[in-house]
Amino acid sequence: MxxxxxxxxxxxxxxxxxxxxxxxxxxxxxxxxxxxxxxxxxxxxxxxxxxxxxxxxxxxxxxxxxxxxxxxxxxxxxxxxxxxxxxxxxxxxxxxxxxxxxxxxxxxxxxxxxxxxxxxxxxxxxxxxxxxxxxxxxxxxxxxxxxxxxxxxxxxxxxxxxxxxxxxxxxxxxxxxxxxxxxxxxxxxxxxxxxxxLMRTVLPSISLLQKSSSSPVTCHATGFYPDGAMLFWTKDGEELYEGVEYWGVLPNHDGTFQKSADLDVSSIPPGDWDKYNCVFQLSGVKEDVLTKLDKAVIKTNAKSQNLLIITLAVIGVFVAVVAILGFxxxxxxxxxxxxxxxxxxxxxxxxxxxx
Missing domain, CATH: 3.30.500.10 (MHC class I-like antigen recognition-like)
Known part of the structure; x- marks a missing residue:
């Protein structure tokens, strides 16, 4: 660091x-x-x-x-x-x-x-x-x-x-x-x-999202700046490489950025969920931001429309990026x-x- x-x-x-x-x-x-x-x-x-x-x-x-x-x-x-x-x-x-x-x-x-x-x-x-x-x-x-x-x-x-x-x-x-x-x-x-x-540093808001009980849990960080950020899942403090999918950084309309990381929870015993954390690291900031894997805070389609709204927002940004950067x-x-x-x-x- x-x-x-x-x-x-x-x-x-x-x-x-x-x-x-x-x-x-x-x-x-x-x-x-x-x-x-x-x-x-x-x-x-x-x-x-x-x-x-x-x-x-x-x-x-x-x-x-x-x-x-x-x-x-x-x-x-x-x-x-x-x-x-x-x-x-x-x-x-x-x-x-x-x-x-x-x-x-x-x-x-x-x-x-x-x-x-x-x-x-x-x-x-x-x-x-x-x-x-x-x-x-x-x-x-x-x-x-x-x-x-x-x-x-x-x-x-x-x-x-x-x-x-x-x-x-x-x-x-x-x-x-x-x-x-x-x-x-x-x-x-x-x-x-x-x-x-250009030299400001802004930490993100972080949400845990899940389409259904059998879907991966998405850790979604948005609103951070600069774009030099890492987002990953850990178990007992060790970074996971299996059962995870990491997505690149995307820009938001306000000049900040967003990033997501998916965790396959289908084979994780309910009693082991507290061993998992989503970790966010931002360039220039020493402290990591930890978000514990907790069913109580996960937003799903069944519980809230926020997941759909956020998903559409991500898709919308991605489409806009492709449309603009494509040329x-x-x-x-x-x-x-x-x-x-x-x-x-x-x-x-x-x-x-x-x-």
Whole structure:
């Protein structure tokens, strides 16, 4: 556990100063065949909180958090500069779709071309990890390996791009410099602007849910921040690996997060239930939150409609995430590098079948 200093407040909130890993991510997405949706959109995130957005409809880079307006105190031309970067990137990415369609022989239907890039910075160790990858229609196309300073082509159609980009030493040097030097500096600035939001710590409300007496018991934690959390079941203090199913972290509409863990109770004798606990751990908080497996506190369809409401809420959030991230993220991580653009070989040139 990393060092932390916390002011404990009665209730569910803690305000802590703790060592954390911070991230800056950008996603550039061009699409065709999607009705009523911008053909180009770019978004930026700090610690998984959206900070900026620009698209082919608004044609303007604008903040998604009030505290992002503090950036003009250091750079009065920041938003105008970012808008110009966005407008310059838009035709490049739209053109990339057409070139990728030719390269991969996909001419009909919905198509998505994306770049995802960014870095993570540990504010205790100062360690930095960067990444940059391109994708087409939900699959990796070409990925930068910062360790070897070369590009990886997961599919044969990208190999010609890999060969050309690997030969451009100046391009790779700029990439390395951005991800190891410039990117973490921007993280520090943004975290400074949004410190009261990004550095807060909020513990969750935790419920035990069960559809029926024969169903698994779900430990559902919601409303916590940040998203660096662990949720698991234990027996006699030992973590369980059998008879359990763990689910990933999902965002809530208010910027907090939720997470669930299922426990199969069908073979647990009634007298042994008090040996089981659901354990929640949050980054920056020393104390674990324990919830004992207790039939008296379990919410079921028979006892309450809360389970149905919560289940629908979880499903609704999941559907929304899939709908949004399905086009913003082709897989995971992010022309062009706002807010400090790097002149790199145009992808449209490298994806041209003539190249």
């Amino acid at each position: 990393k060092p932390f200093v916390c002011l404990f407040v009665l209730g569910m909130s803690l305000h802590c100063a703790s060592a954390r890993t911070h991230s800056l991510k950008y996603f550039y997405t061009a699409s065709t065949g999607i009705p009523n949706f911008p053909e180009y959109i770019s978004v930026g995130y700090v610690d998984d909180v959206q900070i900026v957005q620009c698209d082919s409809v608004t044609k303007k880079q604008h903040p998604k958090q009030d505290w992002m307006n503090k950036v003009t105190e250091d750079d009065p031309q920041y938003w105008e500069g970012q808008t110009q970067i966005c407008l310059g990137a838009q035709p490049v990415y739209i053109n990339n779709i057409e070139i990728a369609k030719q390269r991969l022989n996909r001419t009909e239907g919905v198509h998505i071309f994306q770049e995802m890039y960014g870095c993570e910075w540990d504010d205790e160790t100062n360690e930095v990890t960067g990444y940059n990858q391109y994708g087409f229609d939900g699959e990796d196309f070409i990925v930068l390996d910062l360790q070897t300073k070369t590009w990886i082509a997961p599919r044969q159609e990208a190999f010609v791009t890999k060969l050309k980009w690997d030969k451009d030493e100046a391009f790779i040097a700029r990439e390395v410099h951005y991800f190891t030097q410039e990117c973490p500096e921007w993280i520090k600035k943004y975290v400074g602007y949004g410190k009261s939001t 913003v993220l082709y897989k995971k991580k992010n022309a062009k590098r706002p807010p400090t653009p790097v002149s790199e070989p145009g992808v449209e040139e490298e994806l041209n079948p003539k190249s």
